[in-house]
Amino acid sequence: MTVLVTGATGTVGSAVVTELVPTELPVRAGVRDPTATGLSVETVAFDYTKPETWGDALDGVEAVFLMFPPGVAPSRVTDFADAAVRTGVERLVFLSVLGAGKLPVLPHRRIERHLERLDTETAALRAAYFMQNLSGIHSPEIREKSELFVPAGEGRLGFVDARDVGAVAARLLSGER
Numbered sequence: 001m002t003v004l005v006t007g008a009t010g011t012v013g014s015a016v017v018t019e020l021v022p023t024e025l026p027v028r029a030g031v032r033d034p035t036a037t038g039l040s041v042e043t044v045a046f047d048y049t050k051p052e053t054w055g056d057a058l059d060g061v062e063a064v065f066l067m068f069p070p071g072v073a074p075s076r077v078t079d080f081a082d083a084a085v086r087t088g089v090e091r092l093v094f095l096s097v098l099g100a101g102k103l104p105v106l107p108h109r110r111i112e113r114h115l116e117r118l119d120t121e122t123a124a125l126r127a128a129y130f131m132q133n134l135s136g137i138h139s140p141e142i143r144e145k146s147e148l149f150v151p152a153g154e155g156r157l158g159f160v161d162a163r164d165v166g167a168v169a170a171r172l173l174s175g176e177r
Contacts, residue, residue, distance in 0.1 A: 002026040002060050003173050006046060007067030009037055011132050012095055015166025016065050016173070017041055023174050030057045048076040054083050063091040063173040066111075074107040078114040085120050093172045095165070096124040123172050128160045 003020055007013035008029030017039065020027045029039050030046030030053075037043050046057040049072060058064075064084050068077050081092055092115055100109040108124075115122040129150065138148055150157055 001062040001174075002028055003063045003065070004028045004030055004046075004057055004061045005065045006030045006048075007065075007069060007095075008039060008041075008043075010067065010069075011130060011136075011162045012127070012165050012169070013065065013067060015163045016169045017166075018163070019167050019170030020173065023170065025174055028057065028061065048072045048080055051079070051083070054080060058084055058087045058089065061087070061089055063175075064089055064093070065169055065173060066092055066094040066115075068095070068108060068111060074111050077111050081111075081115055081118060085118050089120060091121045091173060091175070092118070092123075093169050094122065094124045095169070096126045098126050098128045100124070100126055125165055125169060125172075127162075127165045128158045130162045130165075131159045132162050134159075 003025055005013050005016050005027060008017050008031055017027055017029060021041065027041040029037060029041050029043045031037050031043055032047055034043035034045050044057050046053045048069065066077060066081065084092065094111060094115055096108040096112055097106065100106050100112060103109060112124045134142065142148060
């Protein structure tokens with residue numbers, strides 16, 4: 001069973017690839033530039049906005065890890081999911097966001113709803129805020145102000161390690177429960 005990982009060079013996608021490698025399942029990384037990744041798995045050109053890349057990416061694939069990248073219309077993700085099912089993909093795992101079930105206007109929730117209607121096994125991982133953001137996007141404000149600003153109001157914010165999300169995704173993609 002070949003597994004396609006979209007967003008394979010991102011925070012969660014790379015964790016999914018790392019978790020899948022020891023399973024000895026064939027892993028294919030769908031990336032914009034397959035020559036520039038340095039990944040230890042098969043890479044293939046893939047872009048949600050370029051349907052001409054979808055055929056090679058999906059060839060022989062039975063499970064797909066779906067990301068919703070910034071700047072891409074939700075319809076591109078759902079169109080790709082439809083194409084995946086038409087080619088025989090049996091399992092789709094989608095990285096969604098925490099709270100998507102309560103906020104139907106979120107594009108992630110619209111994608112989830114579309115996936116739920118497909119004739120294949122699907123799962124949506126509603127991940128909380130990634131710990132990796134502390135050493136990435138938020139590191140300047142932490143260093144400079146010793147504070148962290150997030151849109152949580154007076155609420156508390158839970159953090160999750162992207163590697164844990166990757167581990168759950170890999171289990172789902174490989175058919176484990």
